Amino acid sequence: MKFICFDEGACSEIMSERVFQSPEFELGKLLVSVLRGTTKKAQLSYRCVVVSAADGTYVLTPGKGLQNYIVIDVEEAASLLKLDDSGLILTLQKTIRFATKYWLGLKPSVNERLISNNKAIVFPYPIGMQTALRASIDRSPDEKRRTSRDANKALLLYKFSDNEGGGPSETPRVTNFRKAWEGRGDAYVLAKKHLEDVAVNRNGSNSLIVTELRDANMPRVVDAGLDGWLKVLTTSQLAFVNSPLIVPHRIEGPAGTGKTLCLVLKALKTVKDAESEGQPHQALFVAHSEPTRRTIENLFAMNDGQDFMSTDFELLSKPQSIKVTTLQELCAHLLKREISESELVDRDAYESKLVQRLYAIEGVERALRDEYESHVPYLSDSFRKFLVETEHWAIAEMLQHEISVQIKGRADQDLSKYKNLERLKIGLPVETEGDKTFAYLMYQKYQAELEAAAQFDTDDVVLSAISQLNTPIWRRRRSKEGFNSIFIDETHLFNVNELSVFHRLTKSELQQPIAYSVDRSQALGDRGWTDLSFEAAFDPSGTIGQSDPTRIRSVFRCSPDIVDLAFSVTSSGATLFTNFHNPLTASVSAFTAEEERKSKKPEYIYFASDDSMLAGAFERADALARDMQVQKADVAVIVFGDELFARCQEFAKSTRKPVEVVKSRGDLEAVTRAKNSGRFVLTAPEFVGGLEFAGVVLVGVDGGRVPPKGSGLEFEPSQNFLNYAAHQRLYVAITRARFRVEILGNKARKASDILQSSIAAGLLEINLSES
Structure with missing residues (x-):
């Protein structure tokens, strides 16, 4: 393949359909294979056809006659095909969007430049993003030869590199462009015949020839239902939703990639599959905060999941049930009569951490007032400087983080274990045993404030709940009262203690059917989350097997x-x-x-x-x-x-x-x-x-x-x-x-x-x- 030619109608189809914006869609993958030359004949939509002719590939929309077109010289711009699939689609999208605006006489965007001598430059990546890759375009290729023979506007992408080369004075080679131009007539005939053959086959056969995703734009409303959503998910999203939940399965991606929706759909599919098989199934869905819990309940209800929703933890009224809850509510249920509502700092996990910060400030100020002078000889110079020069509210915020992640999260409130922990890279600057001893003292003052208020923080509640799950009584009841599957949203916001509850709630300790979503960049502070730490949280024995991660890259929310x-x-x-x-x-x-x-x-x-x-x-x-x-x-x-x-x-x-x-x-x-x-x-x-x-x-x-x-x-x-x-x-x-x-x-x-x-x-x- 020496060139690829897109007509104006094909450009419009490709840039207006969401399925062509990312290789995570099946049609996006198909488009990539066309660009790489591995697919010579295909149908991208009901009117957009790929055909091979004149040593190249044409992507055309027959029926409108000859149209404006853009040719990509694959031989001259060979470095274009060295991009990964996402980069290749991104460059194509930026290029055909420039072409469409140029044909319509519209003003170029910030990443597009019209330069002298009928040239143009398109930067597919943000300018200044450690890459100067650019597509060089001739706005009047082979102009003298075409003037009297071609009424359509033509563009030629003749170079893709990270330097300007000869700039406006550069003369592109037009051998492949001429082949594309001269072969357009035959290509339109082939494209029209292909559409006619497909129509005949569709009318005369019961077999499915083309799966048309014409209206495949991701719906902004979230009430498409399970069946409706399965038609518009990306390949990776669909694989996550459809895969059997046997080992822990993580879905990970930046904000706006649809992680929560995929988790809801996976829970729905899990219980619906159990219903179709006539098998009882109790699912637990854990949200981080009370407002999020209500939002997720609405998501289930809007997507035909209301019949599975359960209002209590007993889950005996329905053979297939989903209980949506917060960690605080879950732990309060596990502790039952051992803790009352008023003893919780706050039922909402996020609100509770704000209240905890007030207690942390009190703990810091009391420790500095009452204990600092006696401990100062044992502190490192850097930690002593930190305590003296840093405002108390900042120390309290860092102490709260240290308590959650280290002292309670990893050390089980044990000073000797805490001393042996490696310090967080971004956290309280405790270097020596003396530093950690004083930090632990500030924690004890904080804990005393909690006790004086007769309240328990999130970690206290979780640790107490874990103790309830580590008894012969629970081990005997686990097969009956445990959950067949567990789904956790925004796992990055929980600490190690909080995540340690979930693997104890499954029906069998030999299987961990847990699905969870992660965006580590939304977790405030250094929690030290790695792939291994997530696996250890959900499979502490290491006997279940490696977890199954799904990483989604297509951002649907943001421009x-x-x-x-x-x-x-x-x-x-x-x-x-x-x-x-x-x-x-x-x-x-x-x-x-x-x-x-x-x-x-x-x-x-x-x-x-x-x-x-x-x-x-x-x-x-x-x-x-x-x-x-x-x-x-x-x-x-x-x-x-x-x-x-x-x-x-x-x-x-x-x-x-x-x-x-x-x-x-x-x-x-x-x-x-x-x-x-x-x-x-x-x-x-x-x-x-x-x-x-x-x-x-x-x-x-x-x-x-x-x-x-x-x-x-x-x-x-x-x-x-x-x-x-x-x-x-x-x-x-x-x-x-x-x-x-x-x-x-x-x-x-x-x-x-x-x-x-x-x-x-x-x-x-x-x-x-x-x-």
Whole structure:
């Protein structure tokens, strides 16, 4: 194969259908095989045909006569085929979108350049993203020869490289282009005959000739039902949903890839398969927070799963049942009469951790006041400096993380075990036994605060529940009262203790039918999660066998510009912290050309003061809603920093702005209330996970606030921890948006350091507000 020729109709088909945006779809794979020359004849849609002629491949839509076309010279641009499948589709999509705009006389995008001498350049990857790969295009190939013989507009992709070569003066070789041009007539005849043969075979045979996925755009509503969704899932998503749940199965990917939906569909398919086989099956679905639990229950109900939903843990009323719960509720059930509702810090896991932080601050201040002087000779110089120079709220946040992940998470509250643990790379800077002893002392003060309030934190509840599951009574009852399958959403938000409950709840200790979703970049702080640590949590004995991971790469929620911005944020985190997981390195946006038209390049807007910025936040949210023709509640105002968030709420109240404040992670019910009442959604990055909006306005992403800095935050370990958390919060906030992201900051503070690489790469358009 020396060339590939696409006509204008084929370009329109390929760029408008979601199934051609990613190789994770079957038709996306087919398109890749056409580009690589392994498929010479195929039907991509009901009117788009692939045929072979004149030493090349044509992708045509016969029936409209000769059309505008673009030729890719495969011999001259051989490096194009060295890209992986995702890169190949990305480059093709960017190229044919440029071609379509050029034919229509539209303005080129930021990644496209019209240069002199009838040349053009298309950058498929974001400019500044450590690659200068570009497609060089001739806008008038073989012009003298074609002028009187070809009325259609033609383009030639004649080079793909990371350098400009001869630039505008470069003369492309047109041998293969002439073959493509001269062979078009015969190719259209072949394409038309192919469509006619398919129609005859379809009418005269009972066998299925073509599986048509004409309307395969991923539905934005989530009520397609199991059968409906199975038709539009990507190959990897479909494999996850359909695979038998025998060993632990992980689905992993960045925000917006449909992990939660796939987990719900897998649970539904599991119980429906059991129903069709006449087998009893009790499934447990665990969400991280109470609002998320309610959202997942709605997901089941909207996708024909209401008949399987159970309201209690007994699961005896139905032969096939799904119980959706939170970890707190699950553990309270396991402890039954041993703990009351009032003794829980909070039933919502996320809210409980906010309350725990207040206790942690008390513990830090008491330890520093009462114990520091006697322990200071045994502390390392770096830890002593950290305690003296770091603000107490920052120490408390890091202590809370240390307690959850290390002291209770891995050391079972045992000082000797804690001393033997390797310190977290991003966490409390404890280097010596003396450091760990004082950290443990701060933990004891924290625990004393809990006891004084007669409450138990999440880890206390979980550890107590685990003890209930490690008894002869449970081992005898396990086969009857355990679960046939367990599904866990947002596993990255749980610590080791919390994950250690689940493998004890299956019906047999010899099988772990557990499916769980992961996006490690949404987990605040260094939890040390690796493939091995997840496997150890769900198979501590190591006897079940290796878990089955599914990694999904197609981002359905976010526009390409937003994916690029999120990638830049996570990349800057990756360069700062070697263990920062970046799920976007291999991801691709699955947006169609029509969806891209609704999108706009993310903006950073400077304001003269915080007051004008708060006023501007609601003005920009209102403007975005009008521009995109969506409801006010489809644009979220996300405020960074506790102080600014409180000020924004006061501003909204004093100016009578119609707002619905979201203060629980993933609270879809609050968003629904906002839509029904025509209000703005006002929230913080800690609470916005699990939600989705047409656009977001991020407020206060400027120097000194993201990440927070102050008089006691210059010490490197504390600043690193806050930097780490700030990268993750910003990543979560950005990836809530489908089409638009606007970021507001105080001009005097300048933009956040985290965004400097994005600004340098041209991924953010900088503007100055008029107010």
